[in-house]
Amino acid sequence: MNEPMSYVARNSCGCVSGLCVDSPEHRRETARFVAEAVRRGQTIERCTTEDVRSGRVHLRPCEEGPCVRAAQRRPSKQEALL
Numbered sequence: 485m486n487e488p489m490s491y492v493a494r495n496s497c498g499c500v501s502g503l504c505v506d507s508p509e510h511r512r513e514t515a516r517f518v519a520e521a522v523r524r525g526q527t528i529e530r531c532t533t534e535d536v537r538s539g540r541v542h543l544r545p546c547e548e549g550p551c552v553r554a555a556q557r558r559p560s561k562q563e564a565l566l
């Protein structure tokens with residue numbers, strides 16, 4: 485069985501403010517998440533969903549700045565899964 489993978493969006497400041505589970509049935513939403521992150525100037529990193537659950541990849545936006553506004557948007561269905 486394949487381990488579920490996720491994409492995280494890292495800001496230029498180094499924090500991670502976005503997450504999207506890469507599931508085949510949500511390919512379109514995943515592509516949109518990646519495209520939007522790139523447009524915001526974020527770096528996309530692929531990791532296992534377990535990396536996120538275990539805290540190896542921290543979902544922690546800065547206190548202020550563009551990364552917080554990005555994190556405050558309504559999470560998609562996929563992001564709510566975690």
Ligand SMILES: [Zn+2]
Pocket residue numbers: 495497498499545546549551552
């Ligand atoms: Zn930040």
